[in-house]
Amino acid sequence: MDPVTLELPHTLQRPGHAVAQEPMTRPAGPIVTGTSVVAFKYRDGIIMAADCLASYGSLARFRSENRLFKVNETTLLGAAGDMGDFQYMKHKLEDVMTHEYDMDDGQRLGTKSVYKCLSNIMYGRRTAINPLWNAYVVGGVDGGERVLGYVDLYGTTYTADAVATGFGKQIAIPMLRRRVEGRADEISEEEAVAILDDCMRVLFYRDCRALNKLRRAKVTAQGVEISEPYSLETNWTYAESIVGYGA
Amino acid sequence: MRTATAVAAPIEAHGHNHWSPYVDNGGTTLAIAGEDYVLVASDTRQSDGYAINSRYEPKAFVLSNNAVLGTSGCVADAKRLCEVLEQRAQLYQHKHDRQISTPALARLLSNTMYNRRMLPYYVFPVLAGLDSEGRGAAYAYDAIGSMERVTNSCFGSAETLIQPFLDNQVARNNQRGADPERLLTRQEALKIAIDAFTSATERDIYTGDYLEIFIIDAAGVHKETRELKHD
Amino acid sequence: MTSIGTGYDLSVSTYSPDGRVFQVEYAQKAVDNSGTAIGLRVKDGVVLAVEKIKHSRLLVPGSNKRIMTAGRHIGVAAAGWMSDTRHLVKRARDEAHHYHSVYKADIPAKIIAERMGMYVQAYTLYSSVRPFGVSTILACVDTDGPQLYMVEPSGQFTGYRGCAAGKGKQAAKTEIEKLKLEELTVRDAVKEAARIIYAAHDEAKDKLFELELSWICAESGMLHAHVPADVLAEAIQHAERSLDEDDDDDDEMEDEDL
Numbered sequence: 174m175d176p177v178t179l180e181l182p183h184t185l186q187r188p189g190h191a192v193a194q195e196p197m198t199r200p201a202g203p204i205v206t207g208t209s210v211v212a213f214k215y216r217d218g219i220i221m222a223a224d225c226l227a228s229y230g231s232l233a234r235f236r237s238e239n240r241l242f243k244v245n246e247t248t249l250l251g252a253a254g255d256m257g258d259f260q261y262m263k264h265k266l267e268d269v270m271t272h273e274y275d276m277d278d279g280q281r282l283g284t285k286s287v288y289k290c291l292s293n294i295m296y297g298r299r300t301a302i303n304p305l306w307n308a309y310v311v312g313g314v315d316g317g318e319r320v321l322g323y324v325d326l327y328g329t330t331y332t333a334d335a336v337a338t339g340f341g342k343q344i345a346i347p348m349l350r351r352r353v354e355g356r357a358d359e360i361s362e363e364e365a366v367a368i369l370d371d372c373m374r375v376l377f378y379r380d381c382r383a384l385n386k387l388r389r390a391k392v393t394a395q396g397v398e399i400s401e402p403y404s405l406e407t408n409w410t411y412a413e414s415i416v417g418y419g420a
Numbered sequence: 421m422r423t424a425t426a427v428a429a430p431i432e433a434h435g436h437n438h439w440s441p442y443v444d445n446g447g448t449t450l451a452i453a454g455e456d457y458v459l460v461a462s463d464t465r466q467s468d469g470y471a472i473n474s475r476y477e478p479k480a481f482v483l484s485n486n487a488v489l490g491t492s493g494c495v496a497d498a499k500r501l502c503e504v505l506e507q508r509a510q511l512y513q514h515k516h517d518r519q520i521s522t523p524a525l526a527r528l529l530s531n532t533m534y535n536r537r538m539l540p541y542y543v544f545p546v547l548a549g550l551d552s553e554g555r556g557a558a559y560a561y562d563a564i565g566s567m568e569r570v571t572n573s574c575f576g577s578a579e580t581l582i583q584p585f586l587d588n589q590v591a592r593n594n595q596r597g598a599d600p601e602r603l604l605t606r607q608e609a610l611k612i613a614i615d616a617f618t619s620a621t622e623r624d625i626y627t628g629d630y631l632e633i634f635i636i637d638a639a640g641v642h643k644e645t646r647e648l649k650h651d
Numbered sequence: 652m653t654s655i656g657t658g659y660d661l662s663v664s665t666y667s668p669d670g671r672v673f674q675v676e677y678a679q680k681a682v683d684n685s686g687t688a689i690g691l692r693v694k695d696g697v698v699l700a701v702e703k704i705k706h707s708r709l710l711v712p713g714s715n716k717r718i719m720t721a722g723r724h725i726g727v728a729a730a731g732w733m734s735d736t737r738h739l740v741k742r743a744r745d746e747a748h749h750y751h752s753v754y755k756a757d758i759p760a761k762i763i764a765e766r767m768g769m770y771v772q773a774y775t776l777y778s779s780v781r782p783f784g785v786s787t788i789l790a791c792v793d794t795d796g797p798q799l800y801m802v803e804p805s806g807q808f809t810g811y812r813g814c815a816a817g818k819g820k821q822a823a824k825t826e827i828e829k830l831k832l833e834e835l836t837v838r839d840a841v842k843e844a845a846r847i848i849y850a851a852h853d854e855a856k857d858k859l860f861e862l863e864l865s866w867i868c869a870e871s872g873m874l875h876a877h878v879p880a881d882v883l884a885e886a887i888q889h890a891e892r893s894l895d896e897d898d899d900d901d902d903e904m905e906d907e908d909l
Contacts, residue, residue, distance in 0.1 A: 264752065271747075271748070272748075275744055277716065277877070
């Protein structure tokens with residue numbers, strides 16, 4: 174394919190860079206992005222959260238984006254990274270689910286199968302050097318077993334008791350290592366919500382691309398439940414006592 | 421294909437202009453071959469930069485012909501390579517009505533990897549099993565399929581720590597009074613594998629959490645899991 | 652079929668002197684040899700029913716379905732060649748999928764009926780192909796409410812309140828015409844559909860058959876689905892009872908005659 178050069182609209186140019194110089198083909202990189210997704214296992218299943226912000230660079234562009242998606246009765250998907258690529262993926266998964274419904278064979282795609290399908294799509298795209306610019310968290314209950322997996326634009330996959338993407342990997346995971354790892358079976362829903370809210374609160378304090386308007390979702394044997402957006406109580410008076418950051 | 425082909429740079433400076441499809445997820449795998457057995461050991465930590473993705477994400481896989489594929493490098497590639505190899509091993513079984521031998525599978529793995537010469541699997545595998553005489557066979561590869569049968573090998577993030585140790589304790593080349601031809605007993609090999617990993621875990625941040633050891637002999641594959649340091 | 656053997660029936664690309672395309676009419680014959688399929692469009696949904704004739708007792712109950720789903724919200728009941736049916740259902744699924752990938756909305760009934768009609772019609776134009784030996788009944792609930800279409804081997808597609816195809820279509824149509832379709836609920840319609848299939852079934856010609864029943868309604872989440880086992884059992888019971896009653900009536904009439 175011949176390289177194509179288009180002049181970017183001024184809104185798309187990086188500060189300090191007048192016009193993109195080199196001819197560039199793919200990959201395009203992310204445009205409208207969502208930040209962290211945080212999820213972990215607890216006694217009844219999987220709990221997950223993501224805020225409602227879709228950023229356009231540093232601009233808080235869309236403030237009521239839903240980054241949690243119910244794939245089927247037992248599977249939940251959380252997305253970070255490019256929102257366009259996420260919408261494409263949702264569409265694709267809907268098609269897969271429709272195809273499964275049409276088969277009319279009494280079989281249902283379990284969480285593990287959805288996770289594998291998603292991973293194959295991601296790996297296929299990275300191998301074509303045309304990645305979907307996302308990190309996904311898949312949570313679900315598959316035949317009574319809790320499943321929590323991660324897949325990103327490289328096709329990297331892993332499962333763990335606690336999974337987070339992007340900044341959440343730096344901020345939320347250390348907290349979850351202490352509060353969740355190894356004791357997932359003991360955590361009640363109430364405690365799970367408290368832990369998750371703590372993670373999201375710290376992320377909101379520290380992540381400039383986060384928003385204090387988020388959704389929480391859980392998957393249990395009863396199915397998938399995604400909450401309406403809500404806010405967390407925050408306290409910024411600490412800022413007064415922080416020395417050395419210009420104040 | 422992406423429609424936004426011409427968007428030259430992401431709006432924040434991530435430097436994606438030359439996006440690399442590879443990541444190194446750390447971790448270490450070794451193999452030691454003996455007279456009538458072969459041992460594969462690998463840690464189960466998976467990392468991405470300084471972050472630990474998972475403490476238990478195995479990177480050595482038992483194949484249907486009782487060979488074990490130990491990997492290191494990019495997990496996405498490693499898992500796919502393992503799937504492809506297993507598929508081809510099963511295809512062989514269906515066509516020939518018998519399990520593929522480890523030497524044949526070793527060559528098949530080499531070809532499978534070389535077929536992706538233009539976008540290599542970023543994986544440094546060791547394949548271990550028994551040969552047609554029942555002797556332990558270990559094969560070591562580079563990322564594009566160059567292969568060699570070895571008595572010991574180590575790949576991955578602690579390769580530079582462990583391989584010299586294996587050269588000293590397993591191969592015993594250029595050592596006064598040592599017999600380089602002598603193969604290790606199981607107990608010796610097991611002890612060396614465990615020592616190698618506990619020591620490497622001290623110094624290599626990408627190796628740790630759990631150690632999975634596979635011992636393959638005429639009876640089959642025996643697996644044991646041990647703890648490594650969780651830091 | 653007065654012109655059989657005059658040479659005008661060999662190709663779909665040749666008309667007969669009186670303006671007919673015999674291959675299409677023969678395809679219709681293939682439909683007429685098949686088990687009866689009916690569709691009922693009622694006030695709160697659509698019901699499909701098929702008399703699936705079984706050629707062997709060894710067939711697993713519920714296998715070789717003749718009512719299939721295309722894109723969750725569309726039901727396809729077929730009379731005619733099953734191999735052709737599966738091909739058309741695949742086409743319907745592809746159309747539904749494609750429409751969804753473009754508009755992110757479920758394909759409306761009249762669009763899929765038109766597209767299926769156009770597709771089938773294309774097989775009536777070329778000497779290199781054989782027309783489809785199948786009539787498909789498409790059921791759908793879209794923004795305009797419950798919809799029912801039938802696509803025939805000629806490519807003709809027509810919207811109906813109730814329709815029938817297959818060997819029992821005359822008997823079935825007579826029965827359907829007696830129904831007040833605008834007033835029926837799907838629950839009633841399921842029973843009526845079962846009764847009609849049982850009534851249209853010719854015990855003398857085909858001994859074994861299985862009733863297939865599906866619906867689209869609030870109870871199925873507005874998706875196309877085979878009716879639950881208890882609904883099916885109830886419908887079959889109803890059908891068998893009304894058959895017995897008819898037999899009794901006939902007996903009485905015969906007595907009177909005597």
